[in-house]
Structures are given as C-alpha cells and as structure tokens.
Amino acid sequence: MAAIPYDDRDGYIWMDGAFVPWRESKVHVLTHALHYASAVFEGERAYGGKIFRSLDHSKRLHRSAGIMGFDIPFSVDQVEQAKKEALVKSGLESAYVRAIAWRGSEMMGVSAQNNTIHLAVAVWHWGDYFADKMKGIRLTHAQWRRPAPDTAPCEAKAAGLYMICTLSKHAAEKAGYQDALMLDYRGQVAEATGANIFFVRDGALHTPTPDCFLNGLTRQTTIALAKARKIEVIERAIFPNELPSFTECFITGSAAELTPVAEIGEHRYKPGAISEALVNDYSALCNGRLELAL
Numbered sequence: 001m002a003a004i005p006y007d008d009r010d011g012y013i014w015m016d017g018a019f020v021p022w023r024e025s026k027v028h029v030l031t032h033a034l035h036y037a038s039a040v041f042e043g044e045r046a047y048g049g050k051i052f053r054s055l056d057h058s059k060r061l062h063r064s065a066g067i068m069g070f071d072i073p074f075s076v077d078q079v080e081q082a083k084k085e086a087l088v089k090s091g092l093e094s095a096y097v098r099a100i101a102w103r104g105s106e107m108m109g110v111s112a113q114n115n116t117i118h119l120a121v122a123v124w125h126w127g128d129y130f131a132d133k134m135k136g137i138r139l140t141h142a143q144w145r146r147p148a149p150d151t152a153p154c155e156a157k158a159a160g161l162y163m164i165c166t167l168s169k170h171a172a173e174k175a176g177y178q179d180a181l182m183l184d185y186r187g188q189v190a191e192a193t194g195a196n197i198f199f200v201r202d203g204a205l206h207t208p209t210p211d212c213f214l215n216g217l218t219r220q221t222t223i224a225l226a227k228a229r230k231i232e233v234i235e236r237a238i239f240p241n242e243l244p245s246f247t248e249c250f251i252t253g254s255a256a257e258l259t260p261v262a263e264i265g266e267h268r269y270k271p272g273a274i275s276e277a278l279v280n281d282y283s284a285l286c287n288g289r290l291e292l293a294l
Helices: 032-036 054-067 076-090 159-174 217-228 240-245 273-286
Strands: 012-015 018-021 039-047 095-103 117-124 137-141 179-183 189-192 196-201 204-208 233-236 248-253 257-264
Touching: 012 076, 018 076, 032 095, 039 054, 039 159, 054 076, 054 095, 054 217, 076 095, 076 117, 137 159, 159 179, 189 196, 189 204, 189 240, 189 248, 196 217, 196 240, 204 217, 217 233, 217 248, 217 257, 217 273, 248 273, 257 273
Parallel strands: 137 179, 137 257, 204 233
Antiparallel strands: 012 018, 012 117, 039 095, 095 117, 179 189, 196 204, 196 248, 248 257
16 A cells, blocks of 8 residues: 655644644745755654653754754744644644754745744654564664764754765665664764664663764653663763674664664674563553653
8 A cells, every 4th residue: 555645645734833734734945944954853752642752852842943043933832832732633642743943935045044934743643663663673784974063963853964864774775674773973883864772781771872963862761761670771882893792772762662673784683671671661651651750
C-alpha cells in the first residue's frame, strides 16, 4: 500500500495562530528557510492524548531559535497551547507532533534580518519508526561526520544540521541497512542519523558526550531511567575500535523511542536484559504507568 503523501491529507495544521486546512498550509517558494535552512523544529510524541515532555520541547524550540538569531513571536506557553489544540483537533490519542519555526520570504539572500518569523504545528499518526524494532536494527558506517561545535550551531535543533543525516540515511538504506552510525570531526562515535546512541558493557551504559551533537530529550530520559535502576551511566569519548567490546547497543529519540541495534557494519549485538528493561521502562513512563522525576 502506497504511503499517503504529507501534502495531501485530511485535517488541519496550526499556522501562525490559526488552523489551516492541511492541503492549504503552504509557504512561498522564496521562503528564506527553504533556501538557507533558517528553521528550527521539534519532533514529539503523544501517548494517550498527552505529549511527552511537551514543555521541555517547547523551551528547546525557543532556545534553538535564539541560537539561530531569531525570536519566535509566540511564547512558550502559547506554543504549548497550540500543540494541545492541534492534538485535540487531530482526533488522535497517540501521535507524532511537529512544531517548526522559520524565517519567511520578505528578504532573499544570506541576510534576512527583517523577515517575518512563522510557527506551525502539525500532528499525524506515526507508529514505530522502525518495524519489529526489538529484533534490533542494522546500521552501517556513515561517510559524513558531525562537525565541530565552532563550525555549526550544534546545540540547536536546526534544519540545516540534518542535511548530512539525510545523505547518510539514504546511503544506508540503498545499501540495505536501516540507519548509519556517524562519527564526529575527531573520529569519535557520535550518534545515528536522527538519534543518540548507547552501548552496554559489563552491566554499565556507555554513551558519547554530547559536545558536538544534540543532547536529546530521550537521551536524557534514558539516563534518568537507567540511574533509577542503579545502572551505571558513563558519558565519555567512545572510539570506533571499541565497538567490538560492547554486548548491547540501542538508539534513542522521540521518533525512534528506544530501539535496540543488532548490527553496526561488521559488529554484532544482541538486544539483552538492559536494553529490554529500558525499552519497557520508557514505554511505561510515556504511557503513565511509571513515575520518574525529570
């Protein structure tokens, strides 16, 4: 069955303070964000009619915009309200929520100081990011690397930072894999194309220090869940030659949630007790069956 195009769906999208029919939610072809990637966004999930860590996402959206040099003309509270209204209007209980802010079309060129800043929120059904994820997904090695923090605004969830992610994921899929492991500019392990990564060795979790890539909210949640289980969490520089020494591996993100990894190139992993426990804990937390201070 063919996928439904994202521009040809029923429903409504919240845009700049009002709901617009889904098919009519359009921007001009000379929008600055389309040409120069001047956009920031959030990917969020709702469970049982409640958006998980919604306020943290809205705050990060504002921080990302500030890093990108613009102010969103809607407060954090107004973003929160827009997301709640969009979720209700969608009629969905479990859904994916995408909030995006971008520079408009008044000025064209690298400089766009006077462009209007727009905000939109769309909600749609999105099941597991990876099918049958508990089997573990297959990753290859990405050609592209995460840049140094003095060459790109790595603390912002900015559209332009995903260019090399798309290139890497497309190459991985063409080679028969589901995703790719990206190194950073130093040659250290960084993350997958749209998710942070964790490894297990001797009962402890190891994860790269997020000093040149986004410290994801799901990553932070996973660390809190692990510590609640008294699992040691070690944030450090991880090098590619260490990959054979780990027994388990999983990735984390709002879309991917917690997804075990069975393969990174020539290296094999088996989803084990720690991965399974954290996958179950995360699901319980998102669905209100577990309480945890975040």
